[in-house]
Amino acid sequence: MSxxxxxxxxxxxxxLADALFEAAYLSLITVFIAFSVIPVIVAVVLSFDARxxxxxxxxxxxxxxxxxxxLADSYYHEGLVNSLILATVATLVATLAxxxxxxxxxxxxxxxxxxxxxxxxSPLVVPNVVLGFGMLIFxxxxxxIDGMTRLIMGHVLITxxxxxxxxxxxxxxxxxSYYEAALSLGAKPWKALAQVTLPLARTGILAGAVFGFxxxxxxxxxxxxxxxxxxxxxxxxxxxxxxANLDLTIAALSVVFIVxxxxxxxxxxxxxxxxxxxx
Numbered sequence: 679m680s681x682x683x684x685x686x687x688x689x690x691x692x693x694l695a696d697a698l699f700e701a702a703y704l705s706l707i708t709v710f711i712a713f714s715v716i717p718v719i720v721a722v723v724l725s726f727d728a729r730x731x732x733x734x735x736x737x738x739x740x741x742x743x744x745x746x747x748x749l750a751d752s753y754y755h756e757g758l759v760n761s762l763i764l765a766t767v768a769t770l771v772a773t774l775a776x777x778x779x780x781x782x783x784x785x786x787x788x789x790x791x792x793x794x795x796x797x798x799x800s801p802l803v804v805p806n807v808v809l810g811f812g813m814l815i816f817x818x819x820x821x822x823i824d825g826m827t828r829l830i831m832g833h834v835l836i837t838x839x840x841x842x843x844x845x846x847x848x849x850x851x852x853x854x855s856y857y858e859a860a861l862s863l864g865a866k867p868w869k870a871l872a873q874v875t876l877p878l879a880r881t882g883i884l885a886g887a888v889f890g891f892x893x894x895x896x897x898x899x900x901x902x903x904x905x906x907x908x909x910x911x912x913x914x915x916x917x918x919x920x921x922a923n924l925d926l927t928i929a930a931l932s933v934v935f936i937v938x939x940x941x942x943x944x945x946x947x948x949x950x951x952x953x954x955x956x957x
Contacts, residue, residue: 718936725929732926744930754931757915764826764911765894768833773887775834776841781875784849802839806899809835814903825909832900837890841883848882849875888942 720735728739748754783795801809813832822828876883898913905914916928 721929721932722936724926725933727926727929730925732924744926747925747927748930748934751927753919754912754915754927757910757912760826760829760909761895761912764829764833765891767830768837768894769887769891771830771834772837772890773841773883776838776886776890777845777876777879777883779838780842780845780849781879784846798842799839801836802843806836806897807903810900810903813900817904823906825904825906828904828906829901829909829911832904833894833897836897836900837894840889840893841886844882844886844889845879846882848879 723736724732725744726740726742727733727737728741728743729737779798783791783798810832813828813835817823817828817831822831896913897911898917901911901914902917905911910918916931919925920928
């Protein structure tokens with residue numbers, strides 16, 4: 679009887695511990711979701727604030743004045759256009775270079791392969807401030823003073839590792855025998871690469887391109903060092919306005935970003951499936 683009583687007490691203690699762990703886990707998840715969602719809700723509500731200043735929350739009156747302010751502000755428009763051009767060009771270059779680098783390293787057998795791979799992926803861990811300052815010195819040594827050229831160089835540097843890493847992860851699951859079979863059937867190496875390897879790795883390439891585009895479009899640390907008086911990105915424009923004249927146009931701009939991101943997610947889900955991209 680005593681042994682049964684001890685077993686029952688242990689079972690009750692275990693169930694209680696499991697219940698406490700589950701409650702703590704759910705509480706942590708709830709806090710994390712609230713921490714992520716509440717700032718977005720605040721930004722959305724404030725973007726419709728009718729006041730000309732940032733006052734107590736929630737606002738009492740609502741209007742579209744800050745959206746009209748964004749649509750009428752050429753400073754933001756120029757930054758948006760520059761950011762779109764920059765992110766697109768940088769992503770295209772990084773996707774091409776990162777895909778080729780991942781394929782080359784996946785087949786390489788030399789002793790310094792791991793060190794080279796670590797060096798190519800280092801922008802993922804090196805602070806963007808360091809990368810931006812280093813790229814500024816490097817561009818000045820080369821005599822490159824054009825702002826857009828410097829920005830493209832810097833953004834290719836920070837987007838390249840995303841494409842290379844995701845493509846390399848996709849290549850792990852592709853058997854080398856597929857490529858070798860294409861060669862044995864008479865296909866030239868470039869044709870086997872284009873018609874066999876790349877289609878099988880397209881999910882990783884697409885995922886890297888998406889992450890690279892978002893990283894480039896959202897970057898501040900590198901862009902601050904590489905912009906000039908005539909070429910600046912939208913995040914830099916937002917930062918400048920926050921320092922000079924903070925108003926709720928930034929909240930309206932944030933809502934525009936949220937809507938654009940949601941539309942991008944829907945588009946990616948329709949084209950390739952989010953499970954395939956994220957996975």
